[in-house]
Amino acid sequence: MTVAGLPDRLFRIMQPGIPVVLITVGADGWGHAALTWAAAAAADRVRFAVDHGSTTLANLERAGKATLQVIGAENTLALIKGPARALRPRIAAAPFGMAMWELQPAEVRDQTWGPVAVAPLAFRWTGPEADAMQGIERAVVAELRDWHP
Numbered sequence: 001m002t003v004a005g006l007p008d009r010l011f012r013i014m015q016p017g018i019p020v021v022l023i024t025v026g027a028d029g030w031g032h033a034a035l036t037w038a039a040a041a042a043a044d045r046v047r048f049a050v051d052h053g054s055t056t057l058a059n060l061e062r063a064g065k066a067t068l069q070v071i072g073a074e075n076t077l078a079l080i081k082g083p084a085r086a087l088r089p090r091i092a093a094a095p096f097g098m099a100m101w102e103l104q105p106a107e108v109r110d111q112t113w114g115p116v117a118v119a120p121l122a123f124r125w126t127g128p129e130a131d132a133m134q135g136i137e138r139a140v141v142a143e144l145r146d147w148h149p
Contacts, residue, residue, distance in 0.1 A: 005043030006080070006105055013072045014040035017141030019121045021069035022048055024059035032059055035123070037137065038068055039145035045102050046080060047087065047144040052097030060084055066103050071121040075112060082106035088147070093139035100144060 006014065017039035026032045034056045038048040046068060050057045060066060066084040071077055080103065088100040112118075125133040 006040055006046070006108060008043075009074070010070065010076065010078055010080075010108065011040050011043045013074065013076055014038060014046060014070065015145065017145050018070070018072055019123050020048065021071070021121070022050070022056060023067040023069060024056050025063050025065070026055065026059055027062065032056060033069075035121075037141050037144060038070075039141055041102070041145065041147075044104060046105065047100055047102050047147075049091055049094070049098045049140055049144060050101050052090075052099060057099060060086075060101060066101070068103060071118050073120050075117045076120075077111040077118050079109040079111060080105050080107075081109075087149070091140055091143055093143045094136060098140065100147065 017037055020036060020038040022034050022036045024032050032055055034054065036049050038046055040046050048068065050060060064083055064085065068080040070080065082104045083106065084101050084103045086099060087102045091098040091100050123137065
């Protein structure tokens with residue numbers, strides 16, 4: 001379905017920021033998937049984080065398009081496809097290199113089906129740095145959501 005933005009329910013779920021699967025097209029023509037965070041800055045703009053030096057970043061720079069797989073609350077399973085552009089070369093809240101990108105939804109596809117329910121995708125940090133990583137995650141998501149040019 002071609003859309004001018006996110007449906008209200010999907011926007012509401014994505015606005016605070018959530019983990020998503022980011023899918024890009026590799027130089028070999030095959031899909032490439034990476035886990036990241038995304039936040040809907042508006043119904044027509046979804047921001048997401050991309051690691052510096054990654055295959056994902058190279059794919060975005062080359063192709064300028066992305067797909068976000070949302071596996072969220074309220075049995076939400078959706079694909080959001082669209083052109084993507086770099087917003088900021090560096091996310092200030094991350095102590096490691098991450099860029100901020102933005103996708104303009106061109107197509108949103110509801111992928112829920114029948115009597116099957118999905119659980120939201122979530123990161124669970126482990127190990128001695130778990131608390132610090134949770135704090136970084138919250139800060140990165142807040143920057144994705146709240147940054148204004």
